[in-house]
Amino acid sequence: MVYRGRPSAACFPCRERRIKCDKKIPTCSQCARVYAKCPGYRDTLDQNFRDETESVIKRAEKRHDPANSTADVIRFESTSPSISLFTLTPSMDDVAVTNFMSSYIPGSHYDYLPSMYGLASWDSALSSTVRATAMVYLSQELCRLDLMHVARRTYVKALLETNGALAHPSTASSNSTLVSVLLLGLFESLIWTHTGTSGCWTAHTRGAFAIIKLRGLQQFENPVGQQLFAQVAKTVCINSLRQKSRLPIGLEDLIERALQCKPDYPPYHLIRLTSNVSNLIADVHASTQSGSKAVQMLCELDEEYKQFAKYLPLNWRYHIWTLEKPDELIYGNTGHWYPGHRALQLWNSCRMTRILLNEAVYALSGEVPTASKAQSRRQAIDNIEEMATEICASFSYFATFVTPPLVTSRALAASLLWPLSAVRGASLASKDIRSYSVKRLRYLGTVSRAPQVAEVASQGPGFDALQDGLHMIYVS
Incomplete structure (x- = not known):
């Protein structure tokens, strides 16, 4: 679309040899500059615009000579004025995700999420869980109950898509699927308003642990995999410590494997110490x-x-x-x-x-x-x-x-x-x-x-x- 502006009826300063002015002021350009009162800048909001798309197309077609070349014909396609090619107003999903990435992710466990989300397709489980979590976060920031309803509906969709990813062998143990499960847990922690522990959050924690067991040693081959393992293992250790129960079978072996792959990584050493505390507190509680x-x-x-x-x-x-x-x-x-x-x-x-x-x-x-x-x-x-x-x-x-x-x-x-x-x-x-x-x-x-x-x-x-x-x- 091509638009051109037409100034409003506001008065503008006279310009020598450009605008004919009927005001009773000296004709001398120097005097005009002295005595003419400048009204200031015009208000752009008062300008009127008209659609000149059709006239621009016609002038371009006239300048083109078909006899010179048929291979370089420039074709202009106009669209109906009622159909917008784009909108400057972002969707609520975009607003929520942008706000989530800029104000929550810094200082959180998920500093790897922006790049991962950028590579995810719109209909993936990861994309849905990010949108659901971002929407519930925005609803709390703005105190808007209607956005909470949208967040819960998106959460249900994300849960179904995550279950679908878990059921497929090619995606069950991927980074994006594991992050989706972790974000479902984050969603539950954000909406939880009581003391004690949410049963849904505990279920997602168990699901995340099952995934890191399934991933095996391959999860220690890249930085994101290592970080995800530390995040899940720490959560499982703390949950066992809270319940005064010994660690689930398989976690201690994975912790040792992690230390072998990255022996100088402090979070892995802390996880090993926490796992020992969890088992010892469980034994003390059981009076063994x-x-x-x-x-x-x-x-x-x-x-x-x-x-x-x-x-x-x-x-x-x-x-x-x-x-x-x-x-x-x-x-x-x-x-x-x-x-x-x-x-x-x-x-x-x-x-x-x-x-x-x-x-x-x-x-x-x-x-x-x-x-x-x-x-x-x-x-x-x-x-x-x-x-x-x-x-x-x-x-x-x-x-x-x-x-x-x-x-x-x-x-x-x-x-x-x-x-x-x-x-x-x-x-x-x-x-x-x-x-x-x-x-x-x-x-x-x-x-x-x-x-x-x-x-x-x-x-x-x-x-x-x-x-x-x-x-x-x-x-x-």
């Missing part, structure tokens, strides 16, 4: 270990975590800084800077687990010899206080150091919810630090649009962080 033996093994695992943190590579370590003047957002005037959100989560995972280990040591210390009982309890309390303090100090990364694109990232805010809840639930931590964790929980609950956080924050230390349901947000 004597009290003194259990305390010894718990202390040994705690020492392994300390050594793991001590020898982390430089690109995974954090730096401590001190404020010149007090800030109510920063605990104890000391903050942390991390190389990225993955390093932040790795450190807080260590700290939460060490709190759990030392709480178990304190609880079982009554069964150890009297001579070491007081020392075991004192050491457990000191360790818990240290880990709780470091978790609270890590909040400064979100409040101070994050670059502008991540400031509003719900994923980054959500990654701090469960660690702070662990501090809230640590009865052996000081009252002051638990009070700080509750305040920051309430703040981040608002930022991350998680209504259940208010209920969690109102609970006392007797409410176990392993059962509050925030682990779904933490690992999804």
Whole structure:
């Protein structure tokens, strides 16, 4: 379409030898410049346009001489004015996906998703799960119930397409299918508004584990496969730890294979430690270990975590800084800077687990010899206080150091919810630090649009962080 504008009736300055003006002003061009009053720029919204497509086509056809050449004939095809060739208004799906990729993905586990989504076909399971998750995310951002209904309908479609991909041998173990299952879990964690764990989320976790078992060693051959394995294995370990059950059969072997393929990758070492904790806590819960033996093994695992943190590579370590003047957002005037959100989560995972280990040591210390009982309890309390303090100090990364694109990232805010809840639930931590964790929980609950956080924050230390349901947000 070709459009040309016609100025409105607004008055414009006279221009010498160009516009004949009947105003009573000096004819001298210099005087005209002095005495003529300039009305300013014209308003482009007042301009009128007409469709000159047909006239342009006719002029082009006249300029073309058919006698010169028949091979280079230029053909112009006009379309009906009622039919639009394109629209400048994006669809709601496009708006949702763009918003999801720009405001949630930074700071989340899914930094590989944009490139993967760009290669997916529109009718694939991955494309549908991305649209469903993006739509529910947008509905929460805009507080629009109609978009939530659209998201749920898209979720049903995505679920059917994912099941279809799982049923086909060529796609059952692909990266895109595994990511689709993980996104279905993320969808469930976003819509979950209660404490406790969603049954649907647990089902998707089991499905993701079945896929990594099916994938075998091939998943360790590329960076995305390695990252996906770490994401799923960590989720399964934490879920087993929460349920106080031993790891599902096959996971420990896969973890060892992963370490053989990439022995210097810190997340794999952390997963191995978490798997050992999960099995030990399950044995303690089942009373298969004597009290003194259990305390010894718990202390040994705690020492392994300390050594793991001590020898982390430089690109995974954090730096401590001190404020010149007090800030109510920063605990104890000391903050942390991390190389990225993955390093932040790795450190807080260590700290939460060490709190759990030392709480178990304190609880079982009554069964150890009297001579070491007081020392075991004192050491457990000191360790818990240290880990709780470091978790609270890590909040400064979100409040101070994050670059502008991540400031509003719900994923980054959500990654701090469960660690702070662990501090809230640590009865052996000081009252002051638990009070700080509750305040920051309430703040981040608002930022991350998680209504259940208010209920969690109102609970006392007797409410176990392993059962509050925030682990779904933490690992999804």
